Amino acid sequence: MSVHSEIKKVTTETLRKMKFDKEKITMLTAYDYTTAKMVDAGGVDAILIGDSAANVMAGHETTLPITLDQMIYxxxxVVRGxxxxxxxxxxxxxxYQSDPQKALESGVRMMKESGAxxxxxxxxxxxxxxVSRLINAGIPVMGHLGLTPQSIYQFGTYKVRAKEDAEAEKLIKDAKILEELGCFALVLEKIPADLAKKVxxxxxxxxxxxxxxPDCDGQVLVYHDMVxxxxxxSPKFLRRYLDLYTEITGAVSQYVKDVKDVSFPNKNESY
Known part of the structure; x- marks a missing residue:
């Protein structure tokens, strides 16, 4: 029996069961094979290929410029890792926003071409x-409420959402609608903790x-921020588990120094 066949894969049903069993769900982003391998080996339950790739991989100010082709790539x-x-x-x-047929075509392309x-x-x-069109076609959908970065120009700010009663009530209503439509999970971004608990x-x-x-059923962070x-x-919600920026720039500086003063490569590092 191969090692791979012994690994119990996490499914949408696994996440539902984890909520029922009150076991917290862990999720991180990844955008490439090498990172995905490490994040998976670290034991997270779910990996998100976020459109935050537009920011951390491509250097855009918002998530808006990234294309479907780029997201599929x-x-x-990630899937390979x-x-x-x-x-x-x-x-x-x-x-997907205004045209359900386009949403379906986008979802089908993502599932078929990427293996997500x-x-x-x-x-x-x-x-x-x-959402209905995607789910009716057999594509599992995760919803996303609260601060929705794709609507940033409508909001005009990345501040906490749903502090006012009207917006909070709409968010609860939206969560119930997404559940009824058949979404298997929901991301709640930058909303008051009490409201997240209520939802x-x-x-x-x-x-x-x-x-x-802390009262959501799980947590997600962007990998590049977390490490x-x-x-x-440096938003309030971010906990940094490493300081790779300092580590990596330090390593690069040392490499530059070693090459300049001809201490790299040494005799043992040469053929």
Whole structure:
């Protein structure tokens, strides 16, 4: 029996069961094969190919510029590196919002061409038709409410969402709509912890929080932020587990020095 066949793969059903058993779900982003291998080996339950690739991989200011083709490429790379985790890929801005048929075509392309296990899309009631079309075609959908970065120009800010009663009520309603439509899980981004707790308790599908307090059914962070590759981005919700920016720039500086003073390569490193 091969090692691979003994690994119990995480599925959408696994996440539902984890919520039922009150076991917290762990999720991180990955955008390439090497990172995906490490993140999977570290034991996360789910890997998100986030459209945050636009920021951390391509240097864009927002997530809006990334294309479906580029997201499929990143997802293909990640899928090749994963043995255990559930792999979820974002459908990028403009590929699903107003046209359910376009949403279906985008979702089908992502699933067929990348091998991802599910897609994630942002929004509530206003994208209900697109969610339905995807789910009816057998494509698992993860919802995303609260701060939805693809709508950043509509919001005009990355501040905490749903502090006001009206927006909070809409968010709860949207969460219930997404559950009824058949989403298998929901990301809740940058909303008050009390509201995230309320949403998590009012629906039967798992909630995965980012800046939404400890009472969500799971947590997600951007890998590059969590390992400290980024220096400039320090939101309140981020915990850095490493300072790779310092480690890597230090290693590069040492390499430059060693080459300049001809201490690399040495005799043992030469043929």
């Amino acid at each position: 990143h997802a293909q790379c 994963v043995d255990r985790a559930l792999v979820v890929a974002d459908l990028p801005f403009g590929t 296990h599910a897609v994630k899309i942002e929004g509530g009631e206003e994208i209900a038709d697109s 998590s308790e009012s629906i039967s599908i798992p909630t995965i929080g980012i800046g939404a307090g 400290g590759m980024n220096k400039g981005f």
